[in-house]
Amino acid sequence: MGTGAGSIVEFDNVGLRYGTDREVLSDVSFTLYPGSFYFLTGASGAGKTSMLKLLYCAQRPSRGVVRMFGNDMITLPRHRLPDVRRRIGVVFQDFRLVPHLSAFDNIALPLRIAGMSEREITKPVADMLEWVGLDHRADAHPATLSGGEQQRVAIARAVIARPEILVADEPTGNVDPEMAVKLLRLFEALNRLGTTVVVATHDVHLLRKVPDSLIMRLDKGRLSDPTGALRYPPRREREAN
């Protein structure tokens, strides 16, 4: 297990069960280092979304230790969760756009929650809309957007506040391969700026598109690591030493 120095996320022997069902995650241990790009793969139902939920603080583990930014997520009091969550960007598998807000307002939401003024918000949101190719749909409501367009709004909302960790659940599930690559480039750009990226996907073609990425594989709730990502510090860190 990692020493904690230099890591931003540590899982140690984590188990998760919903209610009294069997565990959907068992004995999950890994460390995430800042600035790395991780893929989380596994068959449908393997527990990818469940693991990401732990990462974006939508669940507390049933057992084990989860540390994020040095906080013990089991004992962290409720009122300190917002501060942790503001350092995390999330792309939900089902998007979770606010239905009565326009694309612009959905993307602006994290900035408004962070207390930024309208003046500071307008430009970055407009830029982000342009980046995901939706500048002409700024005033559209989610119900009038296609699945792929909704997904791009969801991604824009997740990255607009420059989170330290980006957690994306099947972020390319609804877009054509060309757009998928484009979105991956956005993640990579963000990653180069220092954001740790965790992308859950069962699309194996995607894994090859990011050469520096590390791969974690979930199999029936247990973790294996084909690239050795979990046993060794990531490549970039090794090169730096």
Add this chain to the structure above:
Amino acid sequence: MLARLFDGAARLVPGEAARLLPQARIGGPMPWVIAIMVALTVISAAAALALDNVAENARAEIAGGITVQVVEGAPGERARQTQAALAVLEADPRVTEVRQVPQEELSQLLEPWLGAGTLEDEALATPSLIDAQLDNEVTAPVLRDLRAKLEPIAPAAQVDAQANWLGPVFDAMRSLKLLALGLVALLALTAAAAVWLAARTALGSNGDTIEVIHHLGGTDGQIAAIFQRSVGIDAFIGGIAGLLLGLAAVMLLGAQFAALGSGLVAGGGLSLGDWGLLLAVPLIALVLAMITARATVLAALRRKL
């Protein structure tokens, strides 16, 4: 204070906090409920205040008042004892004002019961009546002392404090006032309950949005501020409407009572301070509604992660 309550919401979505939760407001019965509550509260409070003023005025008027009745069948003796009693009272240093109630006034008072012209009928003996005003409140020792003084010279004189006569009236007015105040308290409770229910409903129907705001790092306070603002707008609109309705009713009732021209009710006007209190009712309702909404939302959110 109000500006501060609105502040949290304004910071979250400047000027547009309500857009986050449109269902919480549009078409809801909240403004109507608040309007009715405020109107009823204004009417009840006005009644309580008016009763208080009536009682206060009457009390002040009769506080130092005594009535001496000379109950004597023989007209000559009655007149003599009345004159003697008047003399004693006039000489007493505690007495500031003495007046024999004139026969015409007495007959006017009794006319409704006895019929016109009865007092001229010598066969019907009516007591003569003296009103006196003391410089101080009429206590039991003072009454005893006056009775002792009058006894030797006017044995037929009966001395009573006017306050004693009106005691039951005051009791009734106090009960009415308590009833009105109780109504005000009940109305406040009902309004709070209505806001609680509305906030719970809005929380339920906006659960997904709230969860998203949480995940994006929104605090309970920010979410509560959205509801608070929404309820605040409803309470503001409802409060104004209710106030106008209530004031209209109060003024109408006031005009009708004034038309009665009764001496007792005449003291029941509302002072400037009373009107101020009535104007404050919608403001108090607004604050109550917003505090209730905030408390409801915060309590519900505490159970989420």
